[in-house]
Amino acid sequence: MTDRYPVxxxxxxxxxxxxxxxxxxxxxxxxxxxxxxxxxxxxxxxGYTVCGPRLKGHGTHYEDMEQTSYHDWIASVEEGFQWLKERCDTIFVTGLSMGGTLTLYMAEKYPEVRGIVTINAAIDIPAMEPVRQLEGTRFLDAIGSDIKKAGVTELAYEKTPVQSVKEILTFMKEVKEDLPKISCPALIFVSDEDHVVPTDNSQAIYEQISSESKEILALKDSYHVATLDHDQQIIIEKTLQFIKGIL
Incomplete structure (x- = not known):
């Protein structure tokens, strides 16, 4: 399936x-x-080589997203991983929200991942569970742009496809079950206040991964989309320190 709408x-x-x-x-x-x-x-x-893939069905129109599965989102990230492997000896993975879920997945599947950085990663969102039972409803309200900083907006869909919520629920369950497979160094960022992903997700990740080197860092001044919020610079600086410490 190709996206029907322009990026x-x-x-x-x-x-x-x-x-x-x-x-x-x-x-x-x-x-x-x-x-x-x-x-x-x-x-x-x-100085690093960086790849930021667009996940299939994202960044176009929510009707495109409705047609994709979590396997498509994994494939988008794996494609970026391959691009990096052709150019690099060492690869780190980082992601926000479901990007964090994908980051965990990559560490579970590819032991060569040197280290991971998750930002408000999602492995369990109880508020989404009732959507599994929804029939006949195609779209729900938007969940994007949970940002504390005034005047900053996330480029995200104005509606959330029900089918996509069902996909992420299945994906999160799979990733959560395999967390003990992760043994690479991990840096886990979690916002003190998040209106999308419960903050206990990050604590559960920290406790369930097998990594000997792992750290959880609280973001005091950001909501869910911390990468565009007040703590953006902290995330950048701590991530660069983390990578440097491993290399």
Whole structure:
């Protein structure tokens, strides 16, 4: 399935060629690469090779998203991973929200992932569960742009496809079950206040992964889309420190 709608301005995938250390950067559910671009650009300035794929069905129109499955979203990230593997010896993965879920998935499936950084990653959203039973409703209200900082908007869909919610519920369950497979170093960011993903998700990730080197860091001044919020610089600086500490 190809997207039927054109890619929105600002939602394009991004690629920056740098040194032989790659960083795969994944945006979240119903969102776009716009939420991760400032991070990607900062990592490129630091010298790294960066890939920010656009997840299938995202950054165009919610009707495109409705036609995709979580396997499509995985494939989008794996494609970016392959692009980096052709250019880099070492690869780190980072992601926001469902991008964090995809980050966990990559660490579960690819032991060569050198380290992961999750930002308000989702593995269990009880408020979404009733959607499994929904019949006859195609779209729900938007969930994007949960940002504390005034005047900042996430480029995200104005509606959420019911079918897509069912897909992410299945995906989160799979990733959650396999968390003990993760053994690479992990840096886990969690906003103190998040209106999309319950904050206990990050604590559960921290407790269930097998990594010897793992840290959980609270973001005091951001909501869910912390990458566009007040704590953006903290995320960038701590991530670069994390990578440098491993290399």
């Amino acid at each position: 929105l301005e600002g939602a394009e995938p991004f690629y920056f060629e740098g040194n032989n250390v790659g960083i795969l950067v994944s945006h979240g559910f119903t969102g776009s690469t716009q939420s991760m671009r400032p991070l990607g650009e900062a990592y490129a300035v630091a």
